[in-house]
Amino acid sequence: MTTLRTLRALALAGVVFAIAQGGAMAQTVELNLWSELSAPPESTVLNKVVEMFNAANPDVVVKHTAFENTAYETALRTAFAGGTPPDIAEVNAGSNAFQYAQSGQLLDLTDFVTPIEAKLRPGLETMYRYDGKSYGVLWGLKVGNILYYNPVMLEEQGVDPASLATWEGFMDASQTFLDAGIAPIAFGDRDQWTGNHYFNHILHGVLSKDEYDRIGLQTLDPSVTSDIKWNDEKPVRAWELFKAVADAGYFTSGYLSDDNDTAAGLFFSGRAPFYSTGSWGVGMAKGAGAENVALTLFPPVADSPEPTAIVTNSLLFTIPATTKDADAAKRFLEFLTSEEVQKLYVEENFDLSPYNYDMSSWSMDPMLRQVSDLLENAQNASPFLDMIEDVQCMQENVNEANVAVLTGDLSPQEAGDMHQECVDDLRASRNW
């Protein structure tokens, strides 16, 4: 009898427990998070962050699905087009995100983002602000305009690294190497984006931040106009400077046929003294086991209006308009911007933080610390041009045109004229 009573009590307790659990489950919201961070160390960090968030927020369960980099854009576009995007999505900041915003697929997060902007480094809001509204928060920061050099090779040729502070000094140093029979700049433009970045950094040095941002954004944002035209003196000068590097013979001999990895290999193996890529080059150098690598800001022209300004790239976490629970999603986004998460991200990646936290006590690779110093000293920051210009003009007039300028198929002036024509046609077609 006692046994029966005990069993009954246990059964009742089980039912009560199940109901209580059911009630608790009913209040828990599950949010799907999609990202292209499928490879370590970035994937490891994001997964850790998701675990931390879920532990601290028992009413929300964030489920992270990582896609392989090249498949991600297709998957995300298909999901958006089919009306089934995730609750939180990582997208490339700038033009990519603006496409979704333009189609009304993202939540307007202006009120939510405004207080977060207080801790954001200046100039970075260009990456998520479209038509006066904010559409997400940034996670991680890459600096694009970095020049890597081999200090031992420079010393052998008697080149002072301080001379690399200006474009003119960089060219003089390149001539010294060429005279010694060494093609100085490791460069491979087969995939076009490398030439895009070179032109991007030269142009960024020639223009002020306002001019640079506007000349790009005029194709994405109807509220932005540009006083500078692509066929004006300054952009054409940027093309001329780019072409002059090739004409002088400063690029390594496979500059049109090699890819970026081949060029990087030439630099890391000590066959060329200079190589330009973003802050991710620090990780590449470590991966290649390269010694004798130092870095400085990509040299701006001597008369640059803002010589310490940087070009940046970042990931944007956004909330699609169809999200199950916008408030819960916002909590996750806010968590991403917290000092705890940013510290974890910086310490476990070769990346920086877009937020103004005091990083002096954070453990960082010495070269990354150097990039961080460049960031601290920067007058301002702007995104890569391909993040703030519509792809319809960018692809043909920068990615393809940079090769055409190098081969001589287009003169610098023709490249500028073609680009401006595209911008004018695009704005006219949208009645801007």
Add this chain to the structure above:
Amino acid sequence: MRRSGRTKFHIWLLLPAFAFYTVFWIVPAVVAFLSSFTQWNGVSLASIRWVGLANYVELFDDRWFWNALRNNLLFVAVVLCAIIVLGMTYALILNARPRGHSVFSTIFFIPIVLSSVVIGLLFTQMLSPTVGLVGPALSALGVPGVSEHQWLGSRDTALPMIMLVYVWQQLGFAILLLLAGLQTIPNDYIEAARVDGASAWNITCHITLPLMRPVLTVVIVLVTTNAFLLFDLVVVMTNGGPFHASEVLSVFMYSEAFLKGNPGYGTAIAMMLFVIVLCVSVIQLALSGRGQKAA
């Protein structure tokens, strides 16, 4: 089983394959066809605009379309001739079973099992003036001015280099088919011709080649359609460059649809490519059919 019952049974057997074919081929093809009459951003269905024939009209005014088409036709013509001539020659040699023929057969067939991406990367490295072997090797043989030549970065040599690699890659498959065809020719015909005093050349021209016509037709159609649809090798080796110099229609289509964000225009290019390949294949089949009747 009665005849009508058997037919129903056959229909039931075919149904899964038909459903699969409809969902994964016919429906996407129809959607692609309809998409070629639209403009949209590829992100939101709400942005789709019906533009009628505008994409096709624009295509005929687009100099890069004509450039890609010219490159494609040149590519198909050169690789087809090379593969057929070389393939037939090697197949005839291997069919005679000379000493070491099995080793050579294996060597010819190796590229078939390698992926285009691997082959592309391999040749890209070999042809590189900075890390490759081709320039220094030619220099060592006394060929002047090639030590730093950008084989894949020059307008003059980018497309020919892709042709060369493509022929190397595809030759084994053509040899395989042609050798199989040669082995189906009855020995009696050849021996009878020899008894009648026919030379090897006469036997090849008047017996072997006419009897090989059906296999040759298959090889020609396969090589032509595959060459028209070439994509991966170009993307890996030159990305269509330098500045469109090696761009073929499929690469042009990809660039427009995915890199420039014009899916409607991209599908219009795809439709044109489909029509071109269809026309060329039909003409080839018709010509070979007429030839067979004449024979």
